[in-house]
Amino acid sequence: MSVITPPTDLLRQQDPQMADVLAGEAQRQATTLQLVAAENFTSPAVLAALGSPLANKYAEGYPGNRYHGGCEYADAAERAAVERARALFGAEHANVQPHSGSAAVLAAYAALLRPGDTVLAMGLPYGGHLTHGSPANFSGRWFDFVGYGVDAETGLIDYHQVQQLARTHRPKAIVCGSISYPRHPEYSVFREIADEVGAYFIADAAHPIGLVAGGAAPSPVPYADVVCATTHKVLRGPRGGMLLCAAEFAERIDRAVFPFTQGGAQMHTIAAKAVAFGEAARPAFATYAHRVAANARVLAEALADRGFAVTTGGTDTHLITADPAALGVDGPAARGRLAAAGIVLDTCALPYGDQRGIRLGTAAVTTQGMGEPEMARIAGLFAEALRGEAAGVRAEAAALAQGFPPYGR
Ligand SMILES: Cc1ncc(COP(=O)(O)O)c(C=O)c1O
Numbered sequence: 551m552s553v554i555t556p557p558t559d560l561l562r563q564q565d566p567q568m569a570d571v572l573a574g575e576a577q578r579q580a581t582t583l584q585l586v587a588a589e590n591f592t593s594p595a596v597l598a599a600l601g602s603p604l605a606n607k608y609a610e611g612y613p614g615n616r617y618h619g620g621c622e623y624a625d626a627a628e629r630a631a632v633e634r635a636r637a638l639f640g641a642e643h644a645n646v647q648p649h650s651g652s653a654a655v656l657a658a659y660a661a662l663l664r665p666g667d668t669v670l671a672m673g674l675p676y677g678g679h680l681t682h683g684s685p686a687n688f689s690g691r692w693f694d695f696v697g698y699g700v701d702a703e704t705g706l707i708d709y710h711q712v713q714q715l716a717r718t719h720r721p722k723a724i725v726c727g728s729i730s731y732p733r734h735p736e737y738s739v740f741r742e743i744a745d746e747v748g749a750y751f752i753a754d755a756a757h758p759i760g761l762v763a764g765g766a767a768p769s770p771v772p773y774a775d776v777v778c779a780t781t782h783k784v785l786r787g788p789r790g791g792m793l794l795c796a797a798e799f800a801e802r803i804d805r806a807v808f809p810f811t812q813g814g815a816q817m818h819t820i821a822a823k824a825v826a827f828g829e830a831a832r833p834a835f836a837t838y839a840h841r842v843a844a845n846a847r848v849l850a851e852a853l854a855d856r857g858f859a860v861t862t863g864g865t866d867t868h869l870i871t872a873d874p875a876a877l878g879v880d881g882p883a884a885r886g887r888l889a890a891a892g893i894v895l896d897t898c899a900l901p902y903g904d905q906r907g908i909r910l911g912t913a914a915v916t917t918q919g920m921g922e923p924e925m926a927r928i929a930g931l932f933a934e935a936l937r938g939e940a941a942g943v944r945a946e947a948a949a950l951a952q953g954f955p956p957y958g959r
Contacts, residue, residue, distance in 0.1 A: 580951060580952065581892070583892060584914035585912070585915065585928075587783075587869045588896075589783070590760075590785075591957070592782070592786055592787060596788055596829075600788050600819065602818055602821065604624065604818040605817075607624050610808065610813055613628045627820050627821040627824055628646065628820050634824055638827050638831050641771050641777070642797040643803065645804055646792050646824075648778075648790065654779065655679070655681040655754055656689075657803065658778050658803070660806035661805070662722070662775070662802070665692045667693055668693070668696060668720065669689075669695050670698060670715055670749070671697065671727075672699070672726075673698060676699045677899060677901075678697060679728070679729050699901070701901070702901055705862035707735065712724070716743050723749055726751070726774070727755060727757075727778070730861075730909050732846075732867050733867070734866045735753075737774065752775065752777075753777045754779075756778065758784070759780070759792075760783055760784025763827075763830040764836045765839065766842065776793060776795045783913060786826055786829065787830075790816070790819050790820075792823070841921070842912050843866065845915070848922045848926065849925040849929060850864045850872075852926050852928075852929030856877075857876040858872040858873065858874055860872045868913045869910075871898050871907055871908070871909045872907055874907065880905045881908050882906060884908050885908060891940040892948055893935060895910040912925070914956075915928070
């Protein structure tokens with residue numbers, strides 16, 4: 551089988567319209583190059599848990615203390631997910647109920663802050679997430695965010711600026727995390743600055759947490775009061791969120807998730823998180839995580855060779871951000887031309903000016919089994935697509951993707 555297909559006969563008989571939608575999406579994923587930095591291909595075992603009868607179960611509360619009857623298997627799923635998360639990340643406490651990364655951040659704020667508190671986080675023009683103070687998001691509406699940036703020349707976090715802003719604004723919390731920062735943050739420096747001004751330190755590790763699981767990135771767990779994460783990026787689990795913290799914050803975090811910000815947990819997703827944590831604990835996942843970072847390094851270098859201005863001069867992670875201006879296009883135009891050529895990625899803010907660049911990642915293509923030769927080939931396809939040779943590139947991109955089927959042949 552070249553693409554994974556839903557339990558087709560049944561769905562097709564009952565709802566052909568939706569069967570076509572799901573088959574179309576499976577085909578799209580299998581025949582174009584998935585370089586969206588926040589995406590990956592979960593395993594068939596994760597998909598099986600997501601499509602299991604636990605999807606039917608209501609389980610408000612926590613294992614052993616639910617508001618609903620019949621929770622013995624829901625409890626077993628959640629206990630396994632929590633234990634596996636704790637073991638994988640060496641955390642004293644884990645909460646696996648957040649429905650998403652944003653829900654995890656909301657719960658972290660709810661546990662530690664009061665409306666109106668000052669929070670220091672990466673400014674959105676530099677790669678901060680919506681939950682780091684966007685006026686369009688609850689965070690910007692309910693808290694007083696101060697934004698730190700990155701050095702315009704190097705693209706690296708300016709820790710001196712973080713310290714100065716912390717001293718000036720005395721925030722209640724400092725957030726370290728980004729949607730596009732391609733380097734490892736200095737968690738120990740954030741911890742020192744937070745301690746100096748008496749702030750909580752929240753690490754929003756939505757992006758690097760999978761690399762952390764595989765030992766390919768430093769862990770924020772020993773430094774941060776609370777770590778927020780997603781489970782669906784490099785970690786390769788179901789779409790969802792997670793919180794890790796020291797025992798002293800456990801009760802506050804749990805209450806902040808349920809009943810403060812969420813109702814019933816999604817037990818099928820929690821079972822799928824447990825499956826993903828089990829997979830991530832295996833040696834093969836460590837190999838995978840290191841390959842993701844190695845592929846990103848090679849792709850970043852190859853893109854730089856083709857004229858892309860790669861932010862920070864490269865990457866330590868799965869993430870690459872780059873300015874395609876030297877190839878005659880801005881980020882949105884590049885994304886459009888690449889999409890027409892079957893190469894799927896995002897635009898992102900750049901650390902200087904007001905033009906947007908492109909953001910891409912190697913998690914999905916590495917899951918497919920692609921390696922360094924394919925990264926060089928992909929960089930070549932980028933340059934051709936931006937020169938306007940979409941039709942030819944599209945055929946090549948499809949052939950490359952189909953040579954590495956995400957769910958086997
Ligand atoms: C740093 C960061 N925080 C939070 C989130 C939110 O995750 P979700 O889209 O699951 O709400 C993301 C998502 O990409 C992120 O990159």
